[in-house]
Each structure stands twice: as C-alpha cells, then as structure tokens.
Amino acid sequence: MKSAQVENNVLVVKERENETLDGRKGAILKVLGCGLCGSDIIKLKQHLVKDGTVLGHEIVGRIVEIDSETGFKPEDVIVTSHHIPCGKCEYCKNGNVSMCRHFKQTNIIPGGFSELVYVSEEHLQNVAYLKPENLSCEEASFYEPLACCIRAVKRATLKQNSTVLVIGLGSIGILMSQALKAFGMNVIGCDLLASRVKVLKNLGIEAFVLSEMCDSIKADGVFMTSGSDKAIDTALKYVRDGGKILVFSSTPHNMGYANNEIYYRELTVLGSYSPSPVDLRDSLELLADKQIKVTGLSTVYPLEKVQAAINDTLENKILKAYIQI
Numbered sequence: 001m002k003s004a005q006v007e008n009n010v011l012v013v014k015e016r017e018n019e020t021l022d023g024r025k026g027a028i029l030k031v032l033g034c035g036l037c038g039s040d041i042i043k044l045k046q047h048l049v050k051d052g053t054v055l056g057h058e059i060v061g062r063i064v065e066i067d068s069e070t071g072f073k074p075e076d077v078i079v080t081s082h083h084i085p086c087g088k089c090e091y092c093k094n095g096n097v098s099m100c101r102h103f104k105q106t107n108i109i110p111g112g113f114s115e116l117v118y119v120s121e122e123h124l125q126n127v128a129y130l131k132p133e134n135l136s137c138e139e140a141s142f143y144e145p146l147a148c149c150i151r152a153v154k155r156a157t158l159k160q161n162s163t164v165l166v167i168g169l170g171s172i173g174i175l176m177s178q179a180l181k182a183f184g185m186n187v188i189g190c191d192l193l194a195s196r197v198k199v200l201k202n203l204g205i206e207a208f209v210l211s212e213m214c215d216s217i218k219a220d221g222v223f224m225t226s227g228s229d230k231a232i233d234t235a236l237k238y239v240r241d242g243g244k245i246l247v248f249s250s251t252p253h254n255m256g257y258a259n260n261e262i263y264y265r266e267l268t269v270l271g272s273y274s275p276s277p278v279d280l281r282d283s284l285e286l287l288a289d290k291q292i293k294v295t296g297l298s299t300v301y302p303l304e305k306v307q308a309a310i311n312d313t314l315e316n317k318i319l320k321a322y323i324q325i
C-alpha cells in the first residue's frame, strides 16, 4: 500500500506492507480521505516526529476487513478519531480526558495518509460512527477538528449570549466561530487577512480585519486559534476585565505569560487540547444537522500531492487541505 511518510521533515509517498487484521480485533479501513491538521504541520516543522512516521488522523474510510462486536460490517463507510481515553484514571475522572496517558498512547495505525489503516476494537466502540449519508467524505472529515472546537467551547463555560472574539480565521477559527454560535454566543471573528474575514461573513458571522476592529469591543471570552505574538496582545486588548481567554494554539517559542494582567484584571486563561468521545458525538450531530457548515472550506489534493498541500497551507493559499486517497 502507499503511504506518505516523514523523511527529513517532508512527506514522501512510499510503498509499505499492507495493513491486515492478522488476528487482531478491530477493522482495516480503505482510507477514502484524511484532513490535513495544523498539528500535522507543526509536528513536521518543529521536528517532533521520527522519519518513517505516517501522519493524518481526520479519517474517513471504508471497512474492508473486520472482527468486531460492534455491528459495523464490511463496506460501511465510517469516521473515526485517533485517541481514546481510558475512562478510569484521575485525569479521566476529572474530565481532563485528553490528558489521560492511555489517550495519548492509542492511535490509528500507521496513520491516515495511507491507503489502508488499522483501527482497534476500542476505536470502533468509542469514537467511530457511520458517515451520515447527507455528508460527503470531505465534509465528514471535519468530525475530529470540529470536536476539538466543541470541547474548547464547553471548557470555557461561558453564559448564553456572551460576546466572544475569535482571533485567527483559519479553518479552526471558522469552525470555532460556528461552534460558539451553535452554543448560543454572540461571535465576532478577526484575522489579518481580508479573504478569511470574508469567509466568516459569508457564513453570517460578524468579522473584521484586525486593523479595522473597534477599540471599544470588550469580549467575555476570547478564543485564540492563532499562536502569533500579536494574537496574545490582541486577546489582552479585547478581553473584558474578569473575562476568559481560551488558548487553542501552540506558539513556536515560549511566550511567558501575562502575570500582572491576569492578576490585576482577574482574567481566566485556560487551554483546550483534544476531544472526548462525547465531543466527537456532538460534532457529528452538528455536521449532519448542517448547523456547522464546512462545504467549500477545504481543498482536495491526491496523496501524491500531500507535501504540496502542506506548502499551500503554510503559504495561506488555502484554508484547509483534504487528502483524497
């Protein structure tokens, strides 16, 4: 089978041995497509993965081989996520499921940018669903990234009708803005690029180019989906005293933190990382109900062009890549 493997910090498509069940419980999927996540790009750029690694976790696939108690059967087209919490450890009991050690150890094998993948019985039981018929594979591939956003919205525990500013309108900012709206917030988006502002406006959500933002905006919550230095300054400028800042992005270097602003202005700063099985279920429901619109957000690339997809994403030529396999 073909798969895109890390080699000297770029992805190279290579042949490797077919993934088969080989006595394991679970399923082999023919991957139909896999979204390219910002985290895949960060892992490459920051040299966080070894050569030979296969990235990709926003998967839609058709079952070609299965041994499972779940009722899924061959030919079913499913969406799945990559990590599963144990449900029993102290992290899980406290609701920090994405900090669960088991969560970080579970994965799709070898990774989504591959013709075939193995998903375990645990995946099928906890984080896999049939693709809703009214969603294309490309649309359904937003299942996992949208779930990440839904988790962030829930973790912020903002009151209904709160004013929320989303900083950064890449694909995650666009999903986050829509998720916040679906949860009853008044949403404003901002970005440095007018083209991205337009995408959010077309979805019926107020948005501004950063330089045109009104100074008087005071947000109950600010969601940072961009990790630039400017994003932190922008968050501190627009969050109201006593408000919340939700961090949803890594930064290339350690930023320190705004101790005195957090103290004197009684701000709450919190992070949100990866989704729980409940967030994933909610995500698929919102996608299938078309409450969150993803049509046209992504651009299709064949597996052979996965490195071009990464370059185009980095150069802001596209919002999001969907790798068709």
Ligand SMILES: [Zn+2]
Pocket: 037, 038, 039, 057, 058, 144, 145
């Ligand atoms: Zn992702």
Ligand SMILES: [Zn+2]
Pocket: 085, 086, 087, 088, 089, 090, 091, 092, 093, 100, 101, 102, 103
């Ligand atoms: Zn756990």
